[in-house]
Amino acid sequence: MASGTIGRGLHRVRSALPSVPPQRRRAYLFAYGFLAPIVALFAFLRIFPIVYTVILGFFNWSLVNPDHTFVGLDNFINLLSDPNFQTAFLNTTIIALGTTILSIGLAFFVAAVVAYGGGKIGGLIEILFFLPVVTPLVPATLGWRSILDYQHGVLNAIFGLFGIPNQAWTTDPTLAIVSVIMISVWAQVGYNMIILLVGMRSIPRLYYEAAAVDGASTWRQFRHITFPLMVPILLFVTVITTIQAYNVFTQVFVLASDVQGAPGYLVPVLVYDIFQNGFRYFNFGYAAAEAVYLFLVVIVLMLIQFRLFNRPTD
Amino acid sequence: MIHRRRFSIIRLVIQVALVALGLVMVFPLFWLISTSLRPAPELLESPPQLLPQHWTLDNYANAFAAAPFGTWLLNSLIFATISTLFILLTSLVGGYILAKFKFPGNNFLFILILATAIVPFEIYMLPVFLEVQVLSLINTLPGLILPYVILSYGIFFMRQNVIASVPDELLDAARIDGLSETGIMIRLVSRLLAPAISALAIFAYLQSWTAFIWPLLVLNDQNLFPVQLGLAQFNSSVSVNYAVLSAGAVVAMAPTVIAFLILRRRIIEGVTLTGFR
Numbered sequence: 001m002a003s004g005t006i007g008r009g010l011h012r013v014r015s016a017l018p019s020v021p022p023q024r025r026r027a028y029l030f031a032y033g034f035l036a037p038i039v040a041l042f043a044f045l046r047i048f049p050i051v052y053t054v055i056l057g058f059f060n061w062s063l064v065n066p067d068h069t070f071v072g073l074d075n076f077i078n079l080l081s082d083p084n085f086q087t088a089f090l091n092t093t094i095i096a097l098g099t100t101i102l103s104i105g106l107a108f109f110v111a112a113v114v115a116y117g118g119g120k121i122g123g124l125i126e127i128l129f130f131l132p133v134v135t136p137l138v139p140a141t142l143g144w145r146s147i148l149d150y151q152h153g154v155l156n157a158i159f160g161l162f163g164i165p166n167q168a169w170t171t172d173p174t175l176a177i178v179s180v181i182m183i184s185v186w187a188q189v190g191y192n193m194i195i196l197l198v199g200m201r202s203i204p205r206l207y208y209e210a211a212a213v214d215g216a217s218t219w220r221q222f223r224h225i226t227f228p229l230m231v232p233i234l235l236f237v238t239v240i241t242t243i244q245a246y247n248v249f250t251q252v253f254v255l256a257s258d259v260q261g262a263p264g265y266l267v268p269v270l271v272y273d274i275f276q277n278g279f280r281y282f283n284f285g286y287a288a289a290e291a292v293y294l295f296l297v298v299i300v301l302m303l304i305q306f307r308l309f310n311r312p313t314d
Numbered sequence: 315m316i317h318r319r320r321f322s323i324i325r326l327v328i329q330v331a332l333v334a335l336g337l338v339m340v341f342p343l344f345w346l347i348s349t350s351l352r353p354a355p356e357l358l359e360s361p362p363q364l365l366p367q368h369w370t371l372d373n374y375a376n377a378f379a380a381a382p383f384g385t386w387l388l389n390s391l392i393f394a395t396i397s398t399l400f401i402l403l404t405s406l407v408g409g410y411i412l413a414k415f416k417f418p419g420n421n422f423l424f425i426l427i428l429a430t431a432i433v434p435f436e437i438y439m440l441p442v443f444l445e446v447q448v449l450s451l452i453n454t455l456p457g458l459i460l461p462y463v464i465l466s467y468g469i470f471f472m473r474q475n476v477i478a479s480v481p482d483e484l485l486d487a488a489r490i491d492g493l494s495e496t497g498i499m500i501r502l503v504s505r506l507l508a509p510a511i512s513a514l515a516i517f518a519y520l521q522s523w524t525a526f527i528w529p530l531l532v533l534n535d536q537n538l539f540p541v542q543l544g545l546a547q548f549n550s551s552v553s554v555n556y557a558v559l560s561a562g563a564v565v566a567m568a569p570t571v572i573a574f575l576i577l578r579r580r581i582i583e584g585v586t587l588t589g590f591r
Contacts, residue, residue: 039408137526
């Protein structure tokens with residue numbers, strides 16, 4: 001009876017809205033029907049895990065012990081005095097800064113040459129620089145490790161030509177960080193170059209022609225036309241590269257694993273430490289708190305970008 | 315005149331330097347290939363030679379004999395193909411509906427999707443692992459693929475493309491012609507978005523082909539490994555020398571590198587179109 005009343009009520013509402021044609025209604029049925037499973041997947045695979053990472057951080061949550069106790073901020077506080085976390089955070093920051101600065105500096109230079117003085121080699125440069133971007137990091141790092149090998153590596157052989165003694169690229173703690181940065185820059189620079197190149201090519205030639213008529217030198221054109229117009233794209237590339245670089249893992253993992261009993265130095269980085277705490281020591285709460293710190297870095301970077309982006313340009 | 319000549323000399327010098335730098339960029343790949351083609355004793359030569367003195371394919375045979383590279387490649391192929399198909403489907407449908415249908419919460423959902431697109435997987439991988447564990451999918455191919463069936467950025471990207479290149483009038487005309495909503499999406503929208511779809515497909519394929527940390531967490535049966543994880547494990551096995559290892563590395567990187575050399579225009583355009591990595 002009740003449902004009949006509702007049905008009649010609905011019918012009255014529908015007939016009161018003659019502007020919604022049946023095909024439109026069908027369209028919305030389609031929209032909701034198809035969107036629902038996608039939203040469900042999205043909630044299950046993205047929203048819930050992100051929220052749950054933060055929640056996990058407040059628990060003493062072991063993968064092998066069913067008792068999960070709420071510990072408040074303990075994990076977050078303990079991390080701050082945990083030497084592993086401190087080292088990992090410092091190393092990761094150094095790697096992220098080094099990778100970002102070097103890869104964008106180099107990418108900007110290469111893109112500028114290709115865009116303004118490339119002539120016929122532009123296409124070749126694009127291919128050579130972009131190949132590392134599509135190369136998976138595991139084989140790439142293996143290639144690098146053999147180049148960096150202490151005794152038989154190409155890099156030390158080249159250094160030897162200049163009388164520089166062999167360097168322990170993969171086993172010395174400091175040099176291992178340099179090696180990780182080198183590999184990360186190598187893998188990233190082509191992507192940055194392509195994005196910057198698109199930006200440079202979209203600057204109208206007219207600006208340069210007008211400047212040239214006014215007698216502006218190439219350098220001044222670059223300084224006053226190219227650079228200011230490229231700032232938003234540079235910012236985008238900087239934020240993307242920094243976030244990527246903060247998640248460095250594969251290079252470190254492969255560089256440290258051994259071949260024939262010659263392990264490299266393990267550069268402690270954040271994601272490796274999360275991996276270690278979560279999957280070696282099964283301490284998911286602690287690992288999640290660590291992931292939250294990494295998340296904070298990402299949020300800060302995003303906020304910086306939004307701030308600077310919304311600033312009116314002069 | 316003199317000025318111009320001096321300028322072009324500088325330009326030539328810079329171009330030569332740039333090509334030299336480009337060769338440095340591909341050197342690690344060249345070195346892997348070159349190492350994979352030489353007999354093991356040549357590895358110990360000092361100084362190292364650029365090319366093998368005796369060319370051999372034995373390292374490849376040894377790599378395939380010592381480890382299931384064929385199975386690993388097949389796993390990667392399955393992983394990347396299914397993931398790409400799902401991402402294309404969810405992105406196209408989700409993006410189209412978000413772009414063309416007004417409903418309460420549309421904007422909120424859009425912002426939520428955009429915000430999660432920037433959060434790296436490494437940050438929320440622990441709960442994903444717990445979910446996959448609850449579903450009893452640890453150490454299975456479905457468990458490997460599950461987090462890769464959806465791409466926040468893909469939905470965002472498709473939404474923007476629908477707004478840019480699918481006019482409302484066309485959709486209304488199709489409806490008047492009696493085309494069903496599903497028909498409109500399959501026949502009309504997907505055709506108008508062909509370039510965006512291929513760009514997203516390339517991105518999705520590369521993403522799963524190069525994935526490393528998730529396979530490492532979720533799999534321990536080596537018969538299920540995708541090739542990157544298999545190669546990493548092969549790397550730490552005792553009996554492997556650099557020549558055989560390099561052969562394995564070449565096998566693991568060849569599919570994407572070859573695909574890039576064939577489709578390079580399209581891939582570079584795709585990257586600039588999606589602007590995402």
